[in-house]
Each structure stands twice: as C-alpha cells, then as structure tokens.
Amino acid sequence: MTNYQNLLKSYGLKTTFQRLSILKSIDIAGHITIDDIHKDILTNHPSLSLATVYNNILKMQNIGVVVEVPISGKKSKYELIKDDHIHLICQKCGSVVDKDINCDVEQIFDKISVENNFVLLSTQNNLYGVCKDCIY
Amino acid sequence: MTNYQNLLKSYGLKTTFQRLSILKSIDIAGHITIDDIHKDILTNHPSLSLATVYNNILKMQNIGVVVEVPISGKKSKYELIKDDHIHLICQKCGSVVDKDINCDVEQIFDKISVENNFVLLSTQNNLYGVCKDCIY
DNA sequence: TCTTTATTAATAAAAATTATTATCTAAGGA
DNA sequence: TCCTTAGATAATAATTTTTATTAATAAAGA
Ligand SMILES: [Mn+2]
Ligand SMILES: [Mn+2]
Ligand SMILES: [Zn+2]
Ligand SMILES: [Zn+2]
Numbered sequence: 008m009t010n011y012q013n014l015l016k017s018y019g020l021k022t023t024f025q026r027l028s029i030l031k032s033i034d035i036a037g038h039i040t041i042d043d044i045h046k047d048i049l050t051n052h053p054s055l056s057l058a059t060v061y062n063n064i065l066k067m068q069n070i071g072v073v074v075e076v077p078i079s080g081k082k083s084k085y086e087l088i089k090d091d092h093i094h095l096i097c098q099k100c101g102s103v104v105d106k107d108i109n110c111d112v113e114q115i116f117d118k119i120s121v122e123n124n125f126v127l128l129s130t131q132n133n134l135y136g137v138c139k140d141c142i143y
Numbered sequence: 144m145t146n147y148q149n150l151l152k153s154y155g156l157k158t159t160f161q162r163l164s165i166l167k168s169i170d171i172a173g174h175i176t177i178d179d180i181h182k183d184i185l186t187n188h189p190s191l192s193l194a195t196v197y198n199n200i201l202k203m204q205n206i207g208v209v210v211e212v213p214i215s216g217k218k219s220k221y222e223l224i225k226d227d228h229i230h231l232i233c234q235k236c237g238s239v240v241d242k243d244i245n246c247d248v249e250q251i252f253d254k255i256s257v258e259n260n261f262v263l264l265s266t267q268n269n270l271y272g273v274c275k276d277c278i279y
Numbered sequence: 280t281c282t283t284t285a286t287t288a289a290t291a292a293a294a295a296t297t298a299t300t301a302t303c304t305a306a307g308g309a
Numbered sequence: 310t311c312c313t314t315a316g317a318t319a320a321t322a323a324t325t326t327t328t329a330t331t332a333a334t335a336a337a338g339a
Pocket of ligand 2: 174222228230240241
C-alpha cells in the first residue's frame with residue numbers, strides 16, 4: 008500500500024494508530040464494511056470506538072483516500088482509492104472482486120458524458136451475479 | 144408504464160392504492176428515495192405510513208418490479224425495472240439521468256464475466272460528476 | 280519537555296429501518 | 310350483492326445505524 012502516513016499529513020490529518028489501522032484493514036480486505044473494520048481492529052485494540060471508525064472513514068473519504076462502494080441491498084463497503092474499475096459482486100456470498108476496466112468502455116463513458124455536457128469525475132461499475140465459488 | 148396491476152397479481156400481491164401510488168410515484172420521478180415517495184403520496188393520502196412504503200418497496204424489489212439504485216454518499220433511490228443502463232449522477236444537485244448502455248460495453252462486461260466464471264445477472268453503471276445545469 | 284490542537288472514547292442523541300399487532304380491505308366465492 | 314378470509318395497512322414500538330457532544334488523551338512541532 009502507498010504511503011498513507013504522508014498522504015494523511017499532507018491533508019492535515021494526524022497519523023494515529025486508529026487511522027492507520029483502518030487503512031490497513033481496508034487494504035487487506037480489499038472491500039469491507041464499517042462494522043467489519045471495527046470488529047477487525049477490536050481484536051488487538053479493544054477500546055476502538057465505532058464512532059471513530061465512522062468519523063475517520065468520512066474524513067478519509069473527503070480527502071479522497073477512501074472510497075465508498077454502495078451495493079444494492081447491502082451495506083456499503085469501503086476500499087482504498089484506485090483507478091476506476093469494475094466490481095464483480097456475488098449475490099450469494101457477498102464477495103466483491105476488482106477487474107480492470109477496458110479502455111473502450113472508458114471511451115464510451117467519456118463520449119456519453121460529452122454528449123450530455125456532463126463533467127465526468129468517477130465511475131462505479133457493479134456487475135451483480137453469482138461468483139464461481141457459489142455455483143454448484 | 145406497464146400493467147403493474149397484473150404484475151402484482153401474478154406474484155400474489157394484492158392491488159392496493161398504496162402499491163399503485165408507490166409505483167406511480169417512482170414512475171413519474173424516475174429515481175426517488177423512500178422518503179420522497181412517502182412525502183409525495185402523503186399529499187393526497189395523508190394516512191400513508193412510512194413503514195408501508197418500506198415494506199412494499201422491499202416486496203416489489205423481491206418480485207423484481209422495483210430496483211434499488213445505491214448512490215455513493217447519499218440515500219438509495221428506487222426506479223422501476225428496466226434494461227440495464229447507465230446513470231449520470233450529479234454530485235451537485237443529486238439528479239440521476241438514464242442513458243442507454245452501448246452494446247459494446249455489454250459485450251465487454253459479458254466477456255469479463257465469462258473469463259471469471261461469473262454468472263452475470265444485472266449491472267449498475269454509475270457515472271458521477273457534474274450535470275450541465277450545475278456548471279456555471 | 281512543553282504547548283497546542285486535533286483526536287479519541289464514551290456516551291447521548293438523532294435518524295433510519297424493521298417488527299408488532301389490531302384494524303381494515305381486496306379478492307374470490309356463495 | 311353479500312360474506313369470508315387471507316393478506317395489507319396504520320400506528321406504534323423496538324431496533325439498528327449514524328451523527329453529535331464533550332472530557333480526556335495523544336500527536337506534532339517548538
Ligand atoms: Mn474495488
Ligand atoms: Mn435508472
Ligand atoms: Zn459467491
Ligand atoms: Zn446537477
């Protein structure tokens with residue numbers, strides 16, 4: 008993972024064990040809910056407040072380090088900032104897998120945006136279905 | 144809008160004023176939150192319970208008439224079922240506009256799914272940015 | 280080390296969602 | 310048209326999720 012300590016500092020956010028733990032938890036999981044971040048960190052830091060996770064996720068969203076991944080019918084998951092990509096979301100087990108987005112797709116999205124005088128900033132591309140481990 | 148009365152019936156859901164009002168409200172708005180559906184219907188049906196909106200949205204989601212549109216940083220909106228398409232979502236005013244999805248894009252999504260043994264059922268393609276009315 | 284200021288934990292408050300239940304109504308049959 | 314009945318609604322309570330408050334704490338720089 009990138010140097011998040013410097014990134015936090017550049018936005019005036021102090022480096023705390025809590026923040027680094029949250030980033031580490033997200034990085035390891037790939038995509039994870041607020042609750043699961045909290046549970047994860049609780050194991051070796053039992054006093055972590057859930058509110059602290061909420062607060063910091065919000066702050067780190069605002070500075071662009073963390074991105075919300077809203078998922079139909081489920082609680083949002085969070086990931087570290089990365090280039091636009093595709094999500095394969097399993098409706099059985101809830102897994103979320105990243106896939107590179109094709110250049111052609113990006114061009115088409117750009118074209119649609121231009122046609123509609125829409126200033127495109129980011130995309131979220133969720134493919135819902137059943138993952139290979141859940142077909143039996 | 145299609146004949147939702149028959150659709151409800153075919154799934155064993157009784158046709159009620161409340162359900163038809165919800166469907167109509169969604170149809171007219173295009174994309175709308177639970178709260179706004181409730182407020183909308185309240186004007187000429189002041190006794191409508193918010194819980195009734197929640198319950199029915201859930202039931203109509205389950206039978207596939209209504210689809211949740213989760214939006215990063217905001218409350219989900221709901222729309223009537225339609226073919227997969229693209230959303231232009233304005234981060235200033237919150238507007239959501241439908242755009243047809245290009246066949247090429249669909250093919251690429253299919254290809255990615257096949258490559259990953261993923262059974263693709265539906266997609267949600269959110270393009271976040273600033274709409275033409277919000278650039279000044 | 281000291282000082283300052285942001286951050287945290289703990290808690291309370293608020294907002295959102297779901298559950299419960301008595302009453303009511305849509306739908307089908309007599 | 311008038312029952313009958315299963316399912317739906319309204320009202321409310323309960324639960325869950327998220328945000329606000331604040332005293333104590335810890336990071337960062339002097
Ligand atoms: Mn991702
Ligand atoms: Mn739509
Ligand atoms: Zn799965
Ligand atoms: Zn706008």
